Amino acid sequence: MEAAGTHRQSFGQTEINWDKLDKTKFYIVGAGIFSGVTVALFPITVVKTRLQVASHNTSERGVFSVARGILKTDGIRGFYRGFGTVVTGAIPTRALYLTALETTKSAVLEVLEPFKLSEPTQAAMANGVAGMTASVCSQAVFVPVDVVSQRLMVQGYSGHATYKGGVDVLRKVVKSEGIRGLYRGFGLSVATYSPSSGVWWASYGASQRFIWRILDDRNAPPSEAELMLVQAAGGVFAGATAACITNPLDTIKTRLQVMKHDTRPTARQVVRNLIADDGYSGFFRGLGPRFFSMSAWGTSMILAYEYLKRMCAKGEEA
Structure with a gap:
């Protein structure tokens, strides 16, 4: 138990509970930090999304060919299609996510304390439940943002429609499908992101x-x-593990979200089309960029997040 206590003491330098944070500073500074990370890593998401929606006849089916195509057609700005929508929606989404994450984690740790589990097991259970809960809570805001941003990312690519901006996408989706259209793929988003977050x-x-x-x-x-x-x-x-496990569902979800209402297939039809085009390997389209994206996002975000928590700890030395 002494060794465990030593580990707990060292690890305690990074474990800052929710009740020890200056919430106002946490939200304001966090919005700036995470927006900066999003700027740096957003192009990877654009490439991954295009790979996932590419039709069987599309010539650009590799990471570098997609990137070259974006540069040739739109220049650097092409890698930031949908960025404004994502950043605008990300602030309330992330605030909701982090609040649910920290409060749930603290609650679960208290529940698990009497069971005297090992630290890795206790951490995995508390963090996993908190991650899933936070993801489910944030989907109500995130899914409409995802639908709009992904349509902007793939506009004009592989037969997809073009738009004048995020507001234009929003207006056309609501006009053709109603509010329900903004929640296309909601079930799959919960099924994808909740386990992924957990x-x-x-x-x-x-x-x-x-x-x-x-x-x-x-x-x-x-x-x-x-x-x-x-x-x-x-x-x-963590990023590598989550990417490999959830990529098939993410591919299906992305395809459902970017297709027009009048040509929209069911999830079952998307599955059949993927298998017909590429076999079961089709479910892992974009795995390379997604693997790199989740690892890079995960590393960047967690370093920023842990630094943010130390920075916003109330009256304590980080």
Whole structure:
């Protein structure tokens, strides 16, 4: 138990509970930090989305060919189609997500405390439940943003319609399908992102504990550099795990969300078309960019998030 206590002491440098945060500072500073990370990594999402919706006859079916096509057609700005919509919607979505994540995690940890589970197991369970809950709560805001942004990302590509901007997409979707059209793929989004979020946070929470058990054999608290390295490693592992598990559902969801109302297939038809075009490997279209995206997003976001929590801790030394 002494060794476990040592790990708990070191890991405690990064574990800042919800009740210890300055909420106003957390939301304001967090909006700026996460918007900056989104700017850096958004092009990967655009490439991944185009790969997932490419038809069987599309010549651009690889990561680099898609990227070259975007540069040739629209220049650098092509990699930021839908960016304004995503950033505008991301602020309330992320605030809701993080609030649900932290409050749920704290509640689950309290429930698990009497069971005296190992730290990795306890962390995996609390983080996993919190991640799934946070994802479900945020889908009500996220799905309409996803529908609009993804249509902007693929406009003019592989036969998809073109738009004048996010407002134009919103107006046309509501006109042709009503509010319901903004929630196209909602069930699949919950089925995709909720497990993905759960797997991501469970993997991240558990992997950190395992890494500290390997590295931490002293009583001194870890340095800032050590904290960041362990958090980055946890982010890479979590992103890779979640990407591989959830890519098939993400591909189906993306295809459903970008298709016109009059040509929209059912989820079952999308599955049949994918198998007919590429076999079962079709479900893993865009896995490379998604793998890299989730690992890069995960690492960048978790470093920013953990730094944000230390920065916003009330009256405590980070």
